[in-house]
Amino acid sequence: MNQQKPSIKQIYLRLRRQQGEQGWWPADSHFEIIVGAVLTQNTAWTNVEKAIQSLKQQNLMTPQAMIACSRPELAKHIRSSGTFNIKAKRLHAISRWYFSHGEFSEISNWPTAKLRRSLLAVHGVGAETADAIILYVFKRPVFVVDAYTKRLFSRLGFVDEDCSYESLRGFFESNLESDAALFGEYHAHIVEHAKHVCKVRPYCERCSLSEYCDFSK
DNA sequence: ACCCAGGGTCATA
DNA sequence: TATGACCATGGG
Structure with a gap:
């Protein structure tokens, strides 16, 4: 030392x-943060950005639209983020979770412990992804x-x-x-x-x- | 050509 | 519970 x-x-x-102010997490909506958290798993953010743009362009950046989109079709639009077949399945899982629990307005009332347990039970969501969502979407002080x-x-x-x-x-x-x-x-x-x-x-x-x-x- | 990126799941021992 | 294989694109 x-x-x-x-x-x-x-x-x-x-x-x-x-480094100056970072301003994380860059996104236009709560759901976009959730999508980004899944797509960036083991993947450079520059590749994720292209996939997010593609999803927006196809009007797929909502849980309803994503659920309605077939897995192969969804995979096509997130190709640039890598492991796209796996991530298409994970996006379906987290979309169903988010939509079925009433999205932000309902879930934001949950205590942090319940939120964490619930997220970890979703396919494709591990500890880091769960905590990123808890912090950047729901603003709970989780590191x-x-x-x-x-x-x-x-x-x-x-x-x-x-x-x-x-x-x-x-x-x-x-x-x-x-x-x-x-x-x-x-x-x-x-x-x-x-x-x-x-x-x-x-x-x-x-x-x-x-x-x-x-x-x- | 190789290594890594804003990880997680699943099979195996 | 603890490793290892696997996923797969794009940039260095």
Whole structure:
């Protein structure tokens, strides 16, 4: 370590100063965020954007329209996002879930625990996708953790490199004020930061957090 | 040509 | 419960 260990909040402030406001999640509707969360699974966002544009152009960006669209037809329009047969099935599942529970106005009344349980029961929705929807659609203070978050913060010496998703999520939620807007921007900054770092390691000499890193690892 | 991206499911041991 | 195969496009 080249200097005293910073707080979790200080790292956030540094990223925000360097990268500016992120404004996540970019979308025109709640449902579009849900669709994007599924389409971006293991997929670069640039490829997801094309699929979202295609869906809008075909007037498929509503749960009703998506349910009515056949799986092969749906797959055709999300081709650019990769794994399209799998994702077409997942979009049908999440569309049925969203529509059958009364969409945003009804679901937004649910307590967070019920919302999370319900989402995790939907085919194609795992912990990260569920939390992204809970945070960016329903504005609950749940911290979204991804693979890069784990690599970065274990390199920074805050957590063990093989800690669980839940423990890492708990780490952020207990070391920051419980604020959905803050959590949303923080996760966005971590993802954005990953793009400017060399691919084989979560930091390098040009990394804006390099002075905090433990290069002995 | 290879590796990865804003993961999750399913089969196997 | 813990790995591994699989999905599949587009950019580096």
